[in-house]
Amino acid sequence: MRVHVRFFAGLRERLGIAGREIEVPAGTPVAQLWSLLVPGEPLPENVLMACNMEYVEPGRIVEDGDEIAFFPPVTGGCR
Amino acid sequence: MRVHVRFFAGLRERLGIAGREIEVPAGTPVAQLWSLLVPGEPLPENVLMACNMEYVEPGRIVEDGDEIAFFPPVTGGCR
Amino acid sequence: MTVRILDTAFDPWSVLGQYRPASAADGQFGATAVFVGSMRDFNEGDAVASMFLEHYPGMTENYLQKIIDEAMRRWTLTDCLIVHRVGELSPGQPIVLVAVWSAHRKAAFDASRYLMEELKSKAPFWKKEQLENSSRWVEHNTSG
């Protein structure tokens, strides 16, 4: 099955990837998409993950057509 | 000595007095001005008192030329 | 540090749009917390047609300035503004505007709330409500 993976902000810049379509087997957890897309790069401890625009835990199993996002801690609002 | 006494809001309406000059002996406490001006009328429990536009306690001794005010609990701002 | 007592209607958002916080270039404050209290058209179960707000000219301004001074002592603030109506008010009209500018949001939130609670509990203002066929002085304030 096929999922769309997106990276944001500093993560996107550092990895040089904004978005990527990827073919994965059924039962793949969200966190595993990271190692598939950026092998050898350790998953940052403070990274946040979303599936279809909702926060999810790293163990969440992806489904066909999901949009998965990895991003750094958020810094909206003001100081 | 001479002091100026003022009443505000519901108190002013009920007593029918907005302001009054009054001659008092030295050593008169603020609260006593009430009984001098409205004899027989008990001092309301929740009444507030000011001397020269600062809150004072009932026992504060007045001085010549003071402006003394009696008023009900305040109800500014919004609900 | 500005206190204004107004006897005619005011628009809090226009006031804020025109106000320039004391000694602060635009980039120097990061947080603004504002509270606006407006007259409602009901109170204690009764429809209120209009309201009269009395104050103690001189003491009211002094007292508001005093609570602003106290807020500036307690928190690190750039500026504070309090605007309060007196006189005849109609439902929906703003009664009070409190605004606090500071570098950090915590101070702005805390100080604006402090100013409102202090204003309500001790600033010399008194409300008289005009009901359909009668009027009454408001006897006590709601707690924050």
Added chain:
Amino acid sequence: MTVRILDTAFDPWSVLGQYRPASAADGQFGATAVFVGSMRDFNEGDAVASMFLEHYPGMTENYLQKIIDEAMRRWTLTDCLIVHRVGELSPGQPIVLVAVWSAHRKAAFDASRYLMEELKSKAPFWKKEQLENSSRWVEHNTSG
């Protein structure tokens, strides 16, 4: 219950002057609590010339709507408004506006602060600061 993401500068006081709180005649709400966060010209000891605010279109709006829904569940509110800038910002420009309307001031104060803290801690926005000769992503937010 309105969420707006804007990629150009906005004046929070004009926005508020033009906003009509949902399903509320003028006399029905008594309290409005507002918070405005603006860009400062310094951070962590450095002068900041400008800032870029990135977001996650779709998720950001969803998340802001979700925290408004939660606030409306927790308190009795008339309406909530959140406006947040994205894109290129200059010092002094407003970043965020949070406004809450309610019958009582306690709910307005509590809910506006809740919305700001929730927004800062989890809404997907990221700041990149442009310093004199370099740029950097802001790594962590200040606590409330």
